Amino acid sequence: MKSIKIGIIGFGTVGSGTAKVLTENKESIEKKTSCSVSIKTICVKDMSKMREFTVEGSTMTDNPEDILRDPEINIVVEVMGGIEKSKKVIEEAFKRGKHVVTANKDLVAEYGKELTELARQKNLHFFYEAAVAGGIPILRSLQYSLTGNKIQKIGGIINGSTNYILTRTEIEKLSLETIIEDAKSLGYLESDPSADLDGLDAARKCAILASIGFNSLVTFNQVYVSGIRKIELEDIEYADKLGYSIKLLAVAENREDGIVARVHPALLPKNHPLASIKYAFNAVYVMDEMLGETMFYGKGAGDLPTGSAVANDIVNICKNIANNSKAEYAYNLFEDKKIIAIENQYFQYYVRLKVEKNKKTVSNFVRTFEYYNIPIYSINQWKKEDDLGNQFDEYIVITNKCRELDFKRAIEEINMLENILDEAKSIRIERGL
């Protein structure tokens, strides 16, 4: 039985989750891999910190070199987070002939191609299933199970924190700010929640999904991003009344003329399966002409689901080592497709317009929409009153599909109309995902 030794760099949520899964399932993993698999060294930031979970038989260090320079260690697990420092650690691991597993989406979205090249040169494994959608095995499915298909679209809910916030807002009917503060105190959101709320986390995952699914490089900065900060409880309530739920969606489309990758909130009809994905769960749809729709659903975060994904990567490396099988790479970028800007894409929109009470404004904004070729599907009026007792009207306009650029221009002009009280709020509508 071959002995495989693992070094874990970073021992936060994912690192300790990985260690728990490997420890708990040690016996069955050894039967499946025909390898003796053990964690030799764990590198932590602060050696003095008290830990509720430790791994028997492993050594603690605060110096990554103790792992990188140890010739006995076969697999390095990088779960320290951050980009530049992690990149150096992984490069160093490859240089020293070690396989690498990471859960670091920021890193893969930025340097996935470069690091894959390094690994390929040395015939080393580079796996990162945990980087996207936690415990859902979507990357391995794209790389292996759907590899004979030409995937046209990948989309879904891949940020659990924002989905948790949107779900609670819809159910509890409290302001997003209140839920966000509560989510922070419960640990569902970091103290600086920008990466989640601004959609950056989802955009990184979207870039990775598109790169693997379409075999063409998509980087983080090529993904159109709009977060959930501008969503208000009112929008969620209006959407609800009209039969929609608001979700933060990530969508990557593989077209003849290029790739569209986008992350933004969207109204989904309530009978759409993604509308029923609640709280911190993730779900990813894959669309292919031959296969039709396939959906993967599960826990997108948490120590044990994410740790399971890392552990499964490790087990697959062990099997390959035992079998003397060559590494394969998820970033297999033989296509070179251009990225299509969102301005020329067509969407349906939800628009919320706050207007002066009883003024004949509808003809005004309708004329502007029509001037810019924005076909109107429905208009509904609600009578409202602000905290000071001032009455106003609110119109919810649902458009048919129109070009993003035309829509933007129309909204700019509508915002300048006389009786419009606030800036118009707009959210895309997604039906067909």
Place this chain on the structure above:
Amino acid sequence: MKSIKIGIIGFGTVGSGTAKVLTENKESIEKKTSCSVSIKTICVKDMSKMREFTVEGSTMTDNPEDILRDPEINIVVEVMGGIEKSKKVIEEAFKRGKHVVTANKDLVAEYGKELTELARQKNLHFFYEAAVAGGIPILRSLQYSLTGNKIQKIGGIINGSTNYILTRTEIEKLSLETIIEDAKSLGYLESDPSADLDGLDAARKCAILASIGFNSLVTFNQVYVSGIRKIELEDIEYADKLGYSIKLLAVAENREDGIVARVHPALLPKNHPLASIKYAFNAVYVMDEMLGETMFYGKGAGDLPTGSAVANDIVNICKNIANNSKAEYAYNLFEDKKIIAIENQYFQYYVRLKVEKNKKTVSNFVRTFEYYNIPIYSINQWKKEDDLGNQFDEYIVITNKCRELDFKRAIEEINMLENILDEAKSIRIERGL
């Protein structure tokens, strides 16, 4: 570039679907595998039959030996169906050093272990992703993506035909017989629909899922099976009124003391995700303590989804051939768990009792339930009239969890009570899947 030649034995739905996917995606498959992949020979039953789809450059034959004896052919695709003859073909293929892909669940459920042994001895691939849940990559996910986990439960809807019938019955409110006849004429059901309606097809898939997921052999005859023939429109309507949908479920549980594998209709609460799986779609849940719940959803049948699964198996073999990587086997049966009989399992039940009008029967059947330790959760009465104008009462009893054996005894006794007009109908209730 290595040249890989394929022989397809059987050219019905799956065979032609496979050929379509391989032909349509030829270019991207060659880029992904670094192999030139072509279909050399297709073996059909009837050479004279007109076919709407043929493969350019391939030869037709009606003799499987033309494929099995051809030294140029690397991969044999067995999609002819049946058990004993297919087994001989596959054994012959292995003997002659050919990798095998099949979609034949009957065969794998019966001889999966034996054929895996043969393949292993010769270091040949034996893949059958298409055998369970068509286009959903559940077998590869169990074998690779969730291999580091100890799976506790696998369950879901894995027979599209019965789900199609149950969905249409619920929506259209027509008798099952009517829908079944219509499904036959539309090609959703074979002219002899026993394998689907009696749950045999689902039981075979259940045996395969359990064997792979739990690494312990479960054969078809070890799966408890009960089909949907006894379900009536009335049951679906009562279930609907009480907030449930009826689905044919396959469930495999991996317990400390053994494995339970079962296929039977069940009432699912309407807010359970499986309750919303409509028509011919399939969905499989995988439960693991570490990972939580993961769900896979997609098309369970049809030429192109199933053909995609076969094509993906072929692509994975090609990659391994190009990389000189060793074959791995889904049937990795290092555990030897016993099979637990369903009689000692605990279920909640739905019971439909037809009783004489206005007779004081409730105390009678309640006393019998209680005598056998069947706790009652709810009793609801409906006033009914048969086609001849005779009035009767119908009671729907929902029990709490009780032992299958006790429940059976109680029902036997209730059936003999004086005022009971028909045999009691009972269906299990599943909440926690």
